[in-house]
Amino acid sequence: MAERIEVTAANVLRQPAIALPLALYLHFPWCVRKCPYCDFNSHTARGELDETAYVDALIRDLEFELRDAEPRALTSIFMGGGTPSLFSGAAITRALREVQRRIAFASDIEITLEANPGTADAQNFREYRAAGVNRLSIGVQSFDDTQLKRLGRIHAGDEALRAYDTARAAGFDNINLDLMFALPQQQPEAALADLQQAIALAPEHLSYYQLTLEPNTEFAAHPPPLPDDDIAWSMQQQGQALLAEHGYAQYEVSAYARAGRQCRHNRTYWEFGDYLGIGAGAHGKRSFVGGDHAAARTALQIVRRARHKHPRTYLQAAGSAAAIQEEREVSAAELPFEYTMNALRLNEGFRYADFETRTGLAATALQAGLNLAQARGLTEGDAASLRASTFGRAHLNALLREFI
Numbered sequence: 001m002a003e004r005i006e007v008t009a010a011n012v013l014r015q016p017a018i019a020l021p022l023a024l025y026l027h028f029p030w031c032v033r034k035c036p037y038c039d040f041n042s043h044t045a046r047g048e049l050d051e052t053a054y055v056d057a058l059i060r061d062l063e064f065e066l067r068d069a070e071p072r073a074l075t076s077i078f079m080g081g082g083t084p085s086l087f088s089g090a091a092i093t094r095a096l097r098e099v100q101r102r103i104a105f106a107s108d109i110e111i112t113l114e115a116n117p118g119t120a121d122a123q124n125f126r127e128y129r130a131a132g133v134n135r136l137s138i139g140v141q142s143f144d145d146t147q148l149k150r151l152g153r154i155h156a157g158d159e160a161l162r163a164y165d166t167a168r169a170a171g172f173d174n175i176n177l178d179l180m181f182a183l184p185q186q187q188p189e190a191a192l193a194d195l196q197q198a199i200a201l202a203p204e205h206l207s208y209y210q211l212t213l214e215p216n217t218e219f220a221a222h223p224p225p226l227p228d229d230d231i232a233w234s235m236q237q238q239g240q241a242l243l244a245e246h247g248y249a250q251y252e253v254s255a256y257a258r259a260g261r262q263c264r265h266n267r268t269y270w271e272f273g274d275y276l277g278i279g280a281g282a283h284g285k286r287s288f289v290g291g292d293h294a295a296a297r298t299a300l301q302i303v304r305r306a307r308h309k310h311p312r313t314y315l316q317a318a319g320s321a322a323a324i325q326e327e328r329e330v331s332a333a334e335l336p337f338e339y340t341m342n343a344l345r346l347n348e349g350f351r352y353a354d355f356e357t358r359t360g361l362a363a364t365a366l367q368a369g370l371n372l373a374q375a376r377g378l379t380e381g382d383a384a385s386l387r388a389s390t391f392g393r394a395h396l397n398a399l400l401r402e403f404i
Contacts (some may be wrong), residue, residue: 174261287358306326
């Protein structure tokens with residue numbers, strides 16, 4: 001159990017050092033069909049996409065965002081959706097080229113593109129790779145055709161296998177597969193069979209997560225018959241054991257990777273780094289030197305922005321403040337929860353020094369929540385760091401509530 005932090009200083013550090021990574025998220029909001037479980041900002045494509053107009057809008061939006069950006073090179077780019085693989089290789093190539101003309105890339109930048117097996121195209125995959133995309137994330141979800149139909153997916157199991165082979169043939173040596181468990185009427189042996197199939201392909205990374213019913217989705221309005229909590233927990237435990245047996249180390253709640261293949265972009269989120277959010281419905285987080293919160297004065301001003309969700313509205317407003325639907329400064333009172341909500345998802349947890357650097361608050365701001373979490377056995381660590389205990393990882397929501 002972690003040693004308790006001595007409350008010897010005020011909760012506010014006046015001049016924290018700032019050396020945050022900077023990432024870029026590009027959102028592509030269109031899909032062939034909206035999945036009934038999906039709560040992401042996605043819209044069914046009607047007719048042929050105007051790729052040129054949308055890439056133009058992304059670049060105008062980026063130029064607007066860069067007006068007050070610090071001169072930091074991008075450590076990662078993530079193209080998500082929606083279905084980015086609906087866009088041609090030429091469109092993705094142009095988008096990345098124009099981004100690089102406006103902001104520097106780190107020499108080892110990670111560039112991820114999400115792909116749907118139902119839109120996998122060999123020529124596009126080759127052009128994505130030639131454009132600099134060096135990580136592909138394939139939304140398999142299941143290899144079972146019956147489950148794929150229940151999930152409203154546009155691909156079949158054999159198409160998922162072909163998409164993976166197509167990605168390898170195109171030169172991708174860093175591939176993530178998204179896989180879900182606790183699907184409608186799914187039995188544990190079927191969930192394990194899905195996972196065994198994914199492992200047999202030998203991807204570098206696996207995202208293995210439970211299907212949940214999210215608000216404002218078709219599944220929330222008309223819930224399918226899902227496995228009960230005990231069966232879902234058994235699926236998760238058996239899946240984690242199988243992944244570990246085959247060399248996939250869990251480093252976050254639903255993320256498993258071979259050595260050296262953790263997702264750098266997602267770690268930026270979990271480690272409370274900064275990221276520019278560009279595109280319809282995209283979210284971003286920025287840290288600025290200086291700030292004046294209602295609860296306390298800090299040396300950092302942390303601002304979250306969200307773009308308009310509807311593509312038509314976004315296309316009209318991109319490149320101006322009108323594209324921003326919401327902007328808010330995170331108050332000092334909110335920061336302990338905002339930080340731990342991300343950092344405690346990581347198995348390794350976080351260092352108190354990183355909390356101070358990335359929030360502008362002293363670690364003593366965590367004290368009240370830490371006392372409660374420790375008393376319930378939800379955390380462990382030492383004088384320098386904190387992480388969720390095994391019990392805490394199994395009850396993560398209860399752990400995080402202690403820091404609200």
